[in-house]
Amino acid sequence: MQFIIEGGKKLNGDIWVSGAKNAALPIIAATLLTDDECILDNVPRISDVETLLNILKSLGSAVAWTGEHQVTICNRNATFHNPDYQSVKSLRASILFFGSFLARFHTIDMIEPGGCIIGNRPLDTHFHALSKLGVRMEKKNGTYALSSDGLRGAEVVLLEASVTATENILMAAVYAQGVTVIKNAACEPHVQDLVTFLQKLGADIAGNGTTTLTVHGVSVLHGTVHTIIPDTIEAGTFLMLGIANKGKLRINNVIPEHMDVVLEKLKMMGAKFDVSDTTITTHSHGIMRAAKIDARPYPGIPTDLQSVFGVLATQIQGTTLIWDTLFEGRMGYVQELVRMGANAVICDPHRVLITGPTPLYGQEIRSFDLRAGAAMIIAGLIASGRTVINGAEIVSRGYERIVERLQAVGADIQQKDS
Numbered sequence: 001m002q003f004i005i006e007g008g009k010k011l012n013g014d015i016w017v018s019g020a021k022n023a024a025l026p027i028i029a030a031t032l033l034t035d036d037e038c039i040l041d042n043v044p045r046i047s048d049v050e051t052l053l054n055i056l057k058s059l060g061s062a063v064a065w066t067g068e069h070q071v072t073i074c075n076r077n078a079t080f081h082n083p084d085y086q087s088v089k090s091l092r093a094s095i096l097f098f099g100s101f102l103a104r105f106h107t108i109d110m111i112e113p114g115g116c117i118i119g120n121r122p123l124d125t126h127f128h129a130l131s132k133l134g135v136r137m138e139k140k141n142g143t144y145a146l147s148s149d150g151l152r153g154a155e156v157v158l159l160e161a162s163v164t165a166t167e168n169i170l171m172a173a174v175y176a177q178g179v180t181v182i183k184n185a186a187c188e189p190h191v192q193d194l195v196t197f198l199q200k201l202g203a204d205i206a207g208n209g210t211t212t213l214t215v216h217g218v219s220v221l222h223g224t225v226h227t228i229i230p231d232t233i234e235a236g237t238f239l240m241l242g243i244a245n246k247g248k249l250r251i252n253n254v255i256p257e258h259m260d261v262v263l264e265k266l267k268m269m270g271a272k273f274d275v276s277d278t279t280i281t282t283h284s285h286g287i288m289r290a291a292k293i294d295a296r297p298y299p300g301i302p303t304d305l306q307s308v309f310g311v312l313a314t315q316i317q318g319t320t321l322i323w324d325t326l327f328e329g330r331m332g333y334v335q336e337l338v339r340m341g342a343n344a345v346i347c348d349p350h351r352v353l354i355t356g357p358t359p360l361y362g363q364e365i366r367s368f369d370l371r372a373g374a375a376m377i378i379a380g381l382i383a384s385g386r387t388v389i390n391g392a393e394i395v396s397r398g399y400e401r402i403v404e405r406l407q408a409v410g411a412d413i414q415q416k417d418s
């Protein structure tokens with residue numbers, strides 16, 4: 001699939017942020033913790049979500065879209081007989097089933113998950129933490145055999161504040177006997193949304209929003225209705241698109257306090273925008289200055305926005321240091337920006353220096369990962385001439401109807417299925 005963009009059009013109007021992918025995925029996995037029906041609202045219609053739902057269906061769960069963004073799931077009949085390993089293999093986020101599968105089925109075989117190639121992303125933190133709850137793990141030919149004689153609460157110090165490891169341990173701990181204390185837990189808004197969902201099911205979890213979570217095991221969880229939070233990464237992407245394009249975009253369905261540091265950094269750099277309870281509106285004026293953009297665990301700047309900051313950096317005065325303190329393989333997009341006219345030097349796997357302002361020119365480029373793909377769209381929209389983005393399907397994995405939403409605010413972007 002390709003995106004074909006004629007750049008340089010001023011964008012104007014309202015754009016709506018979808019439900020958060022990285023909240024929807026663990027919450028879908030967590031529905032397995034109850035036999036009762038769960039109704040999830042504001043679920044993004046993206047292929048990553050469909051893939052996880054397919055895995056649930058392959059277990060015998062009843063899964064139905066009951067509204068445009070509402071999915072109803074009942075796992076009463078789920079068994080671990082015939083999981084859809086093809087889907088597991090296609091998606092890194094299928095590791096999110098480790099916790100809920102273990103809580104429900106106790107012994108599982110899981111194929112090593114695939115997904116975006118953005119560095120090493122080892123699963124050590126997951127297994128180290130699960131082992132504290134009494135999980136045994138054996139790896140043979142790309143398959144993990146995980147088993148336990150009943151999960152038991154323990155103190156779990158995460159080796160790093162990993163988002164999906166925190167989510168897995170939470171899901172495993174809700175039924176574990178006794179008390180689990182997770183230290184150095186990730187506390188991203190999507191982790192908080194999972195905790196809120198688990199609490200609604202009846203889980204006993206204290207410390208939501210902090211880096212220490214205390215879970216008292218319970219014996220039964222019930223169904224619930226839950227609305228997924230808006231996607232902070234999408235909100236930040238649209239915000240920086242509006243700023244880079246110097247257009248007037250009103251970004252709707254935002255929780256601004258989930259992006260405090262991003263907003264503060266952009267203001268400090270000179271960007272002009274108004275923030276209300278649920279919207280952010282960009283203005284065309286404002287001279288921006290370069291800054292250090294260091295991506296860190298929440299509440300820092302999210303790594304998932306680092307490439308978008310990279311594109312913005314090509315348009316502002318001075319030298320910006322983009323420093324992804326998390327991933328060591330997420331700078332591939334920079335070489336595409338250079339081909340479009342950017343002045344950038346990759347210093348090492350974590351850091352790049354970008355000096356602006358430089359005009360960007362349309363090119364045939366590639367989308368390296370989901371977030372880099374979104375950044376490439378912004379680059380194409382502010383470049384002069386035609387940009388062709390190859391490998392565009394990776395973007396639709398995480399952004400619902402992105403082409404239609406951008407067209408609605410004046411972007412000249414088409415999708416070509418090849």
Ligand code: EPU
Binds near residue numbers: 161186303370398
């Ligand atoms: N890391 C550190 N220090 C930390 C935490 C993490 O160096 O304190 C490193 C890890 O070693 C790894 C990277 O940062 O290389 C990411 O770590 P993490 O385990 O937190 O990533 P993840 O749980 O596999 C989730 C999101 C990613 C997002 C990362 C970081 C989901 C399904 N995935 O992945 O989202 O980039 O957290 O916030 O929630 C995406 O949506 O495109 C995506 C890749």
